[in-house]
Each structure stands twice: as C-alpha cells, then as structure tokens.
Amino acid sequence: MEILRNLCLQAAVESETTEGETMGLLMEELAEGAKKWQGISLGEMLEGYTPILVDGILRLVLAFILFWIGRRIIVWAVRLCDKAMERHGAEVTVRRFLRNVLTAVGYIILLMILLQLVGIAVTSLAAAFASAGVAIGLALQGSLANFAGGLLILLMKPFVIGDYIIQGECEGTVREIGLVYTRLQTPDNRRVMIPNGKLADSSLINVTANPTRRLDITVGIGYDSDLRLAKEILRRLGEQDPARIREQEVQVFVSELADSAVNLGLRLWVATDDYWTAKWRLTEELKMAFDEAGVEIPFRQVDVHMKTNGAESCEIS
Numbered sequence: 001m002e003i004l005r006n007l008c009l010q011a012a013v014e015s016e017t018t019e020g021e022t023m024g025l026l027m028e029e030l031a032e033g034a035k036k037w038q039g040i041s042l043g044e045m046l047e048g049y050t051p052i053l054v055d056g057i058l059r060l061v062l063a064f065i066l067f068w069i070g071r072r073i074i075v076w077a078v079r080l081c082d083k084a085m086e087r088h089g090a091e092v093t094v095r096r097f098l099r100n101v102l103t104a105v106g107y108i109i110l111l112m113i114l115l116q117l118v119g120i121a122v123t124s125l126a127a128a129f130a131s132a133g134v135a136i137g138l139a140l141q142g143s144l145a146n147f148a149g150g151l152l153i154l155l156m157k158p159f160v161i162g163d164y165i166i167q168g169e170c171e172g173t174v175r176e177i178g179l180v181y182t183r184l185q186t187p188d189n190r191r192v193m194i195p196n197g198k199l200a201d202s203s204l205i206n207v208t209a210n211p212t213r214r215l216d217i218t219v220g221i222g223y224d225s226d227l228r229l230a231k232e233i234l235r236r237l238g239e240q241d242p243a244r245i246r247e248q249e250v251q252v253f254v255s256e257l258a259d260s261a262v263n264l265g266l267r268l269w270v271a272t273d274d275y276w277t278a279k280w281r282l283t284e285e286l287k288m289a290f291d292e293a294g295v296e297i298p299f300r301q302v303d304v305h306m307k308t309n310g311a312e313s314c315e316i317s
Contacts, residue, residue, distance in 0.1 A: 063114045070113070074106035092161065094154050097179065149200035150179040158199075159206050166205040170194055212245060213275050215268050217282055220261030222296035227254070227262065233289045234266045243270040243278035261298045 078099050085095045154177065159165050163174050165184070170192050172184030182199055184192040207213075221230045231252045238250040248269035255265040266286075270278045290297055 059117060063117050066117065067110065067114060070106075070110040074103060074110065077106065078102045097150075097154060145197040146180045146195045149196035149198070150177065150182075152200045153177060153182070153196055158204065159209070163209060164207040166207060167194060167199060167202065208272050211272055212269050213272050215266075215270050215275060215278055215282070217266040217279065217286070218255060218263055219266075219286060219290075220258060220263045220297060221290070222298045223262060225262075225295045229293060230264060230290070230295045233293060233295070234264060234286070237282060237285050237289060238266050238268045241268065241270075241278055241282060243274040243281075245269040245271070260300050 081102060082095055082099055085098065153159075159174055161174050161177060165171065165174060170184065172186040172190075172192050174182060175185050176183040178196070180196060181193045182196055184194065186192060219234075221227070234252045235250055238244065238252065244250065245268075251265070251267040253265050254262060256263040266282070287297070
C-alpha cells in the first residue's frame with residue numbers, strides 16, 4: 001500500500017509539472033505576440049492590411065455588379081425561350097414549367113460564379129448539397145414519383161388543360177397540371193386532386209380528346225309491338241336531330257332478343273360538346289314518339305308457375 005501511495009503522489013507531481021510547463025509555454029507565446037504588436041505602429045498596420053481590405057471590397061462590388069447583370073441575362077433568356085415555345089404552340093403548363101426550371105438553373109449557375117469570385121470553395125458546397133439532395137430524395141420518394149409522373153404527362157400529353165378525363169372513380173375537367181398533382185373540376189363543381197404518379201402509371205379515359213363522338217341509345221320494345229315501325233321511328237329521330245353530323249350514317253338495328261323485350265340500338269355521330277345534350281333530347285323524344293305510335297316499352301316481367309295438388313296454374317307478375 002505504501003508503494004502504491006508513492007506512485008500516485010509521483011504521478012500527481014509529474015502531472016502538475018507538465019501542466020505548469022504547458023501554461024508557461026502558452027504565456028511565453030502570448031508575451032512574444034504582444035511584444036510584436038507593440039512594435040508595430042498604426043501606419044504599418046494599415047499599410048499591411050489595406051491591400052487585403054481593398055481586395056475584399058473590390059470583390060464584393062464586382063459580385064454585386066455581376067449579380068445585377070446576371071439577373072438581367074436570366075430574365076432575358078427565360079423570356080426568349082418562352083416566346084420561342086409560344087410560337088411553336090407549346091402548352092401553357094409546359095411553358096410555365098420550363099420557365100421555372102430555366103430560372104432555377106440560371107440562378108444556381110450565377111450563385112456558383114459569385115461564390116467562386118469572393119473566394120469560397122464551390123466544391124465543398126457542391127458535396128454538401130449532393131449529400132442533402134440524397135437525404136431529401138430518400139425522404140420524399142412518393143413526391144419524386146409524382147414529380148416524374150408530371151414530367152411524363154407534360155411530355156407525352158395524354159391529356160391537356162380543358163380535357164374531360166375519367167380515372168377510376170374520379171372524373172372531371174382538367175383545370176391545372178402541376179408538377180405533383182393534377183386538379184380536376186367535376187360537373188357539380190367539386191375540386192379533385194389526383195397525384196401525377198397515379199395518372200402516369202394507370203389507365204385513364206380522355207373523353208374529349210377527339211372532336212366527335214358516337215352516340216349509342218338502346219331501347220326495348222315488346223314482342224307484340226311492330227318492329228318495323230319502331231325502327232322507322234328510331235331512324236327518323238336520329239336523322240332529324242340537329243346535333244347529328246350529316247356526313248355520318250345513322251344506324252338502327254336489333255341488338256338483342258332479351259327475356260322481356262326486343263332491344264333496338266340507335267347510333268349516330270355528334271360533336272363532342274353536343275354529346276349529352278343530344279343524348280338527353282333523343283331519349284325524351286323517343287319515349288314520346290313510341291307513346292304516340294302505340295309501341296310498347298315493356299317493364300321487366302316474370303312468369304311464375306305454381307302447382308297445387310297436381311294441377312298447374314300460371315300467374316304473371
């Protein structure tokens with residue numbers, strides 16, 4: 001135990017000696033630095049640091065000038081590209097997206113030039129931005145997928161602003177194609193937001209992509225009704241409808257012999273904008289014309305056969 005106590009005391013003494021020597025060296029260095037500053041006059045100090053200050057001020061002034069000039073160049077270049085796209089008939093959404101991309105790229109290049117001018121290493125900042133970009137990309141995988149879907153929609157153009165589309169249970173008129181979401185307006189004035197990734201990866205129906213549509217109407221008549229008369233009424237109504245495209249032929253045919261009715265079909269071509277108006281008008285006129293001509297439009301009937309004590313009776317309901 002005595003030996004151990006002596007070793008501890010010796011280590012403590014050596015530690016205090018080492019710390020004392022370190023503090024002594026530090027004090028000597030500070031004293032030498034103070035003596036050097038005491039020997040320098042204010043004029044010598046200004047003479048030594050004036051070039052550094054002047055160089056820094058000139059760099060800052062030049063950076064402000066370059067920023068002002070670069071900003072004007074970016075605005076001019078973006079405007080020139082936008083006018084070129086407008087002359088070539090580019091969509092408003094595509095032009096807006098490219099304007100934003102060109103503006104962002106221009107300011108990034110301008111920032112790198114300014115940082116290099118003032119003496120900041122751009123490589124270290126680029127590495128930091130790359131690392132941050134990887135982390136942000138992993139955190140926003142879904143949003144990046146929607147962003148990529150927006151780019152595909154803008155490039156492939158499965159629909160444009162103003163089209164009426166159906167995607168699953170959602171349908172409406174396209175009002176805006178954003179970089180992440182597409183905004184629809186339903187016929188009853190509701191707003192529907194659909195992710196672009198879903199629109200790009202699944203099937204959809206563009207109702208208004210073509211200027212014309214085929215209008216199909218199916219109606220059933222009773223088996224006892226006059227088939228020729230019913231077909232003549234259908235043909236007359238189809239040919240006289242004001243929305244019909246005259247160059248296209250009206251088709252009237254028997255589509256099915258159903259359980260309770262003979263189903264007749266009427267086909268004609270109309271402008272896409274007139275589709276629903278023509279369909280509603282023809283459906284109403286068809287019902288009134290059949291009533292006037294005595295053509296029956298049957299409702300569903302079921303024949304029920306009942307047996308009671310070996311005797312068969314028939315009831316219709």
